[in-house]
Amino acid sequence: MELREAIGRRRSMRYLLPHKPVEREKIQRMLEAARLASFWGNVQALKAVVIERATAPQDVLDAIPPGSALAGFQLRLAPVLIVWWLDWSLIDVQGDRLHELVEAGAVGIDKENSHRYLDETLIPFFRASGEGMRQGGMTEMDCGQGIAQATLVAFEQGLGTCLIGQPAQKKLKRVLGLPTDSKILVIQTVGYPAESLEAGGQRPRLPFEEKFFLNRMGQPFPRDPAVVEGLKRDKMLQDPAPASWRRAELDYLSRALGIPPIFGEEMPELAERIMKEFSEPEPT
Numbered sequence: 001m002e003l004r005e006a007i008g009r010r011r012s013m014r015y016l017l018p019h020k021p022v023e024r025e026k027i028q029r030m031l032e033a034a035r036l037a038s039f040w041g042n043v044q045a046l047k048a049v050v051i052e053r054a055t056a057p058q059d060v061l062d063a064i065p066p067g068s069a070l071a072g073f074q075l076r077l078a079p080v081l082i083v084w085w086l087d088w089s090l091i092d093v094q095g096d097r098l099h100e101l102v103e104a105g106a107v108g109i110d111k112e113n114s115h116r117y118l119d120e121t122l123i124p125f126f127r128a129s130g131e132g133m134r135q136g137g138m139t140e141m142d143c144g145q146g147i148a149q150a151t152l153v154a155f156e157q158g159l160g161t162c163l164i165g166q167p168a169q170k171k172l173k174r175v176l177g178l179p180t181d182s183k184i185l186v187i188q189t190v191g192y193p194a195e196s197l198e199a200g201g202q203r204p205r206l207p208f209e210e211k212f213f214l215n216r217m218g219q220p221f222p223r224d225p226a227v228v229e230g231l232k233r234d235k236m237l238q239d240p241a242p243a244s245w246r247r248a249e250l251d252y253l254s255r256a257l258g259i260p261p262i263f264g265e266e267m268p269e270l271a272e273r274i275m276k277e278f279s280e281p282e283p284t
């Protein structure tokens, strides 16, 4: 599948086949794609633990959160869950990464002076502003780029995925052995889609003209209809959701996968469990 088509086909697939395992090689390709993403200072703080439901030990399965703000069934059904987490400790050794970039010929023209500049100026500057760098959101943004690359590779391989935000994460961190000051960014459910791409359709997006501007806010970036037509031919721009038969598909999925038909029906119990864990003290 071409990249443009993978971008168009990518959407949050919440309905996955629970019984169909995902080949490890496909997961590996997703992880390889995430590893190649750009990071400020080449920090590479994105890490992941892959939970394979068929092989994971019982204590790990028991630590999978009961659900998310939207629904519980996704975490329950997915044959594979990728727990994407941010390793803050890598910021402390960012200087090493910068020196590697100089050695690789990626930054700096004069190698010797570039190394000296890093040691005398840039690395001390980054060290002094370490806390600010954490707060600024740039590291999380870079992690997002890695996850996005993995997601495109998943779709390119015929898989479906959905990102699930995790407000309560202490138990999972403890059982997976993540450092206490780490941050679980999202859990990505991965599996073969139980729903069709067409019925899922392109989810609503704000108009292009309201989002992108030329030279100054208020002047929309011109959207050339010929480019739009080309992207439709490339299958990057697809028919908007829902297809006429989406309701029937959702009824079928609800019955086949045992999903409560009312959105958020599982919520009161889920919210209680999430809030309970949220207010627990962080283990030392």
Ligand SMILES: Cc1cc2nc3c(=O)[nH]c(=O)nc-3n(C[C@H](O)[C@H](O)[C@H](O)COP(=O)(O)O)c2cc1C
Binding pocket: 010, 011, 012, 013, 014, 068, 069, 070, 071, 162, 163, 164, 165, 186, 203
């Ligand atoms: C960081 C992040 C967290 C998300 N958390 C959830 C979630 O907890 N549950 C869920 O069903 N979808 C979740 N989503 C999916 C979004 O709701 C989804 O992007 C939106 O429905 C429309 O985009 P789509 O084209 O991917 O379907 C999350 C997406 C992102 C990027």
